[in-house]
Every structure is written in structure tokens, then in C-alpha cells.
Amino acid sequence: MSIIVGYVPSSEGVAALETAITEARKSQKLLVVVNSSRGDALVDRRYVQGDDIAAVADRLKAEGVEHLILQPVRGNGAASEVLQAADEHQADLIVIGLRKRTPVGKLIMGSTAQQILLEADCPILAVKAAPRN
């Protein structure tokens, strides 16, 4: 029984995390934060390190949410890491962030969100970034 959230340090990722925290507090379930990297480049901006990951942990503690932060680096894509975590923790909800993509961008890069939507066995909550004011 848990809620899985795919987290990346971007406005979509933050929106997803916020929503997931709200959901977890409401339902009093374990919140599993997944932040993975394929580990195939020297630098991966989506992989949170050092003070930033500590800040996320502090935030979750402050909210009083039972949580787990996973940061697997084993050559897999983000989608399969989220799906695997959902499997292991018997997720009943996956929260992901969505961003706008051009058609060409979709064609070349594939879509993490799409793979999760198609392959997950539980409901998925897709969140968009808060509009900038």
C-alpha cells in the first residue's frame, strides 16, 4: 500500500511531489519518491544529489509523511524504475509530472510518461507544472 512519485528537479517534478505529499497525507500511506538516473553520462541534471536531496527529505519529514527515497542508478530508464518501485511497494497510485512536448521531440525521445501510463497496473495521477505568475 503506497504512493509512488517520479521526482525530477523541475517545475513538473516539484508539482508532482507536492501533489503526492497531499495525497499521502490524506490517505496516510507510504510515499515512495523515485529519482533515478541511467548513469550513462558524467552529469545528469535530473539526478538529485547532496543538499538538494537532503532538502526533499527534510520537507517530507516536516510534513510528517511516512516516506522512502529511492535513487537507483543501474542503467534503466526512469519509467522502468518507477514501474519497478510500484511493483515492489504494491502501489495504489503513481504520481507523475507531465510536460509539453513538440511532436518531433516525442518522436525522438520517446516518452517516460507514456510508458508508465501504458504499463502500470494502478491508477496514475498526471500533474502539470503550476503556471508561472
Place this chain on the structure above:
Amino acid sequence: MTSLTSRLKGRSELGVALLLGAAGVLVLWDAAGLVTPYSKSDPVGPKTVPYIVAGLLIVCAVMLAINVMRGGQGEVEGGEDVDLSHPADWKTVLPLAGAFVANILLIDWTGWVISGTVLFWGSVWALGSRHYVRDGLISVALSLLTFYGFYLGLGISLPAGLLEGIL
């Protein structure tokens, strides 16, 4: 590190000494086979330097062997992108060498565009990328680009092979 692996590592360096020794003997043997009449215009002759090189190699081989037996060890080369905490990853290196060999075998027959595609795609795969389609597109594009780039830009015509007439 267990004592077994460290002992094995120490021993594997003896292979380097063996290689040096073999190279030295080879150079020596080759130089001995040269027939040269003494000539006033070339008192040193073509044999002298090979003898010196062979001597250097053989002496290095012997001393390296002694050094290794006494527990000496070469300093493994590090680097920005090198992680020496895990042993050599042959599952990456061997397929990589395989892609390289495939290119050697294919290049004259199928031409650069095909063999180069095989080389790049195979290397990317060996190094762990699993975006098959994207990698394939990049491989083909790279091979075509270099083929025409070399032809038009540098005036070097790489072999067209099977695609002769199409390219």
C-alpha cells in the same frame, strides 16, 4: 580485495614481462637475420640499433619480472571517466572489440556506410544504450555523413561496397 585476486593480479603483470621479452627476442632474431656487407658510408649499419632495442626490451622484461615477483605493481591509469573500484568489465569490452572486428571484416565487402553503421551501432549497444531505433538512425546518419563528407570535403572516396551505384 582478497589475497587470491591480488595474487592473480600480481601474476598477470608477468604477462607484460613475457610480452616485452618476446618482443625483444623477435627484434634480436630479425636483426640477426639481416645480411649486410660492411660499408664505409654506413659504419653503423642496419643491425646496431635493433640490437640495442632488443637489449633494452630484454633487460626491461627481466627486471620487470623480478620487480613483479617482489611485489612491485604498475600504477593503473585513472581518469575523469574511469572508475577503478570495479574490475575490468569484459562484458563491455569484448562486444566492443567484436563490433570493431566486424567492421574490419565487412569494410571491403559491404563498404563503409554499412560497416560503419554496424560499428557505431554495435559499439553504442556494447556500451549500454538500449534505444535501438534512435541509435540505428544516428549510426546510419553518421556513416552517410562521413562517407559524403570525406568524398566531397577531403576528396577521399571510402569504399561504397554493396551500395556501389546507389551512393
Place this chain on the structure above:
Amino acid sequence: MDVFSSLMDGFATALTPMNFLYAVIGVVLGTAVGVLPGLGPAMTVALLLPVTQVLEPTSAFIMFAGIYYGGMYGGSTTSILLNTPGESSSVVTAIEGHKMAKAGRAAQALATAAIGSFVAGTIGTTLLAVCAPIVVKFAVSLGSPSYFAIMILALLAVTAVLGSSRLRGFASLGLGLAIGLVGMDSVTGQRRLTFGQPLLTDGLDIVVVAVAIFAVGEALWVAAHLRRTPANIIPVGQPWMRKQDWKRSWKPWLRGTVYGFPFGALPAGGAEIPTFLSYVTEKRLSKHPEEFGKGAIEGVAGPEAANNAAAAGTLTPLLAMGLPTNATAAVMLAAFTSYGIQPGPQLFESEGPLVWALIASLFIGNFLLLVINLPLAPLWAKLLQLPRPYLYAGILFFATLGAYSVNLQAFDLVILLALGALGFMMRRFGLPVLPLILGVILGPRVEGQLRKTLQLFGGDPSGLLSEPIAVGIYIIVAIILVWPLLLKLWRRSRPQAVPAGTAGPLPQDDQAQAGSDLRMAEADGGANDGSEMAEATGSTNQSVHARRRQEEP
């Protein structure tokens, strides 16, 4: 002003649109490879050697020089932002640079590195323009015995001084010399080490050897030990400096330059020692010594300037005497060879316009580097996100392409793979690659010089000592070779400085070596895991200690 007018002609050549374009390509490529992990200027120039077949020499060298200087700039960016210095010369920059970046002063660290590199590079290049002709004047006065001695010095200095194990250096040199022997002897036409293979008659192409050792060997080696964890990069905006930073930077820049240039010009001087010296000096002279270790700007400014001045210094012996003192210079020498240009004292005379255009292009390249590095630093940092599979597959792809395009024969690719495997093995077992490359390039020239010299003296070896300068150089060579022994004696005379050795005495020790130079090689060839000084000096040393221990009551 002879130098000045030659240099102006050089600028005229270097600023033609085509050559300027190659300078731009060179500095952009150079910065990129400096930033990218696993790629260095030596490998890049090696990968680009095939262009020597079609490009004009001037354009090619302008591009290569841009890559050489660019690599230095790019290297400092990664050491500051990532704390992963790509080359040994930027290790010192990383010490304070990364601390600065962590403290939120990445922009200032990058700025002082880039501007310092510019200042040092410009002064260094000026010194090069002034010194090189003087060195040439001296060098052309030398007879062939002296010239032979200088080449021996260059070979042995690089082999014996650089790297941690002299024995392994000499092993590498031997392999290089053996590779250099392959092919037809230029004097008698005898075939050496060809094994009846007609394809080997012309020898191994230096392009193939350089690409194999630097590119294929390196790519395979990195592939075997790929780092799988993402590094933590510090985000950065556009580099800039405050008035205070300028005030604290300009003196270290100048002092770094003073350290860097002479060391770069010496055979085996390199950039490591001057960067380190500069760091120590700045630490001592700084008004803020407490900041050292926490991100002192002087600790970035000085070493980075020293690094670039050393790069300029390196080109002095290369252009004036044809003697390379580091890997990139060695590959550039290979490029000269593949153009059929004889590097050496005659270079300035026979290829004057080329050399001066090259020097002028260094000034231009330096300026371009400042322009593209200051505003574009955040963009360069993005390059680090390139997935490794593409990077290393790309290296192999272009290595193959380059080696194949030389003769269009698959046989060269077999050689490429074989020597690439050799390069892999050398990295695995700590054999330095530079002596091998120098052996391949300089070996045949040393042999030619030896035969030419002895021909003049009718085969009498004492002819080699017929010039006082030659004798002087052999004395230097002897000192370099005997140095570790002297060091040991000195340590022995001050016993408290020496921790007792660990290993017991071994009987082979005294009888095994007769040759004086190789004895030294062995002396340093011991355990070199970079642990303790006493450990690092190796087995002979240990047995000396052990013997000493026995003598003690």
C-alpha cells in the same frame, strides 16, 4: 625587428578567411574535448591526423594549435565545476576552484581561470616568438654529435622523469623503438621486422600508431571501467569578476606565467610542477592564507596561468628543435612527419611562413578562447550530459575512419586493433604511453642521426663526444639517470627521514644489473600505488634499507 615583421606576415597568413575558420574550428573543438570526459587534446589531434593528407599544412597546424590551447581552457572548466580534473596539469586548479564553486563563486573561478589563461597564453606565446629564433640560432650552430645528444636527452628525460615507474617507462620506450624499426631501412633498403609482409615494408603509419594508442586504447580502457554514477555538477551562470577579484588575481597570473613557461620548454618539465609551485607560492604570499583550502581565488589564478604558459613553453623546443615534450606536441610532430616536413632547427628557415603563421594563430586562438569561454561557459557545461555510449562509440568510429582513410586498407585496422589492445594493456599495467609514442616518432630520427654522425667519423664511436655541448648533454643525461641513486644516498645519510623498509633483502639485487641506466630504472620500479614515499621508491630501495638495518647494532 626581424621577429616582428615575420610575425606580422604570420598574422596576415593566419587571418585569411580559411585559416581563421580553421582557428575557430580548432578552439571550439579543443574546448569541447577539454570539457568532455575521456577526450584530450592529444587524442583529438591524433584523430584528426588524417586531414593532413588533404589540408594545407598551415591550416592544419592552425587547427591543431587551437585544439591544444582549447583543451587547456576546457579542462579548467570541468575541474572547477565537477572536481574531476581531466589532466594532471589541472589537478591543482581543482583544489581551490571546486571549493570556490561550492561556495557559490563558480563564476569568479571560471573567470579568473579563463582570463588568467588568456594573459599567460599571450605572454607565453610572446616569449615563444622571441625565444624560438634564439634557440634556433643556437641549434643550427650545433653539429650532428650534439644534435644526436639532444635527441637522446629528450627521449630519456621523458622516459625517466615523467611517470611513477622508470622501469615501466623504459619498457614503453623499448616497445616504441621496436615499432619504429618496422619497415625498410632508409640507408640500406633492408627490411626490418616485416616478416615478409609487403604491407609492412613502408613501416607502420604514425597516424595509425597514434590513433591506436591514444584513441582506441583509451576508449577500450575507459569502457572497461566506466563510471556509472552521475557526478554532482555545480550550476553556473556567466563568469564574471568583481574589482576585488581582479586585484587578487593579476599578480598570481603573472607569477604563474613565470613558473609555467620555462618548465614547459624543458624536456620532461611538463605542466604539473609549475602549477604546483605556483599554488604553493600563492599560498605563501596571499593576504588571505586562511582562505586556502576553502576556495581562494589566487589558488585558481596562479596554477591556471602556469598551466597555459607551460603549454606555450612546450611549443618552443617543438618548433625550434623538433623535440616534443608532451603527448600533444608528440602528435603534432607526427603531423609534421606525415607532411614530409623535417622538424628541427631548419624548420624556421625552410618553413618560415608556416611557423610564423602558427605562432600568430596562437595569439588569435587565445583571444578567441577568451571570447567563446567567458560567455559560453554554461553551454560548455551542458556537453557533460552527453551519454557515454555515444561519446566512446564516436571515438572508436572516428578512430577507425581516420586510420582507414590513410591507405584505404583493412590491414591498417588490424594493426589499429592490435596496437589498441597494447594501449589498453599499458594503461592496465601502468606503462606510460608517452615514451612509446616518442620512441616511434623519434626512434628512426635518432638512428638516422647516429648513422650520419658516425659516418662523419668513420665509425669511431668517440666521434659522438667530439663536441663540448654533446659532452655536457651526456652529463645531464647521466645525472637524470643517476638522480634516484643520489636521492637515496642523501636519504641514507639522514636516517631519521627514512621509515624502515618492509621487505627483506633479495640476493638478485647486486648481481642483476650491470647497465648503469637500467639500474636506475629498476630502482624506481617498485610498488607504486601512490602510497608512501618510502614505498614508492621501490624494491632496491627497500633492500638498501634492509641492509642498513642489518648493519645497525
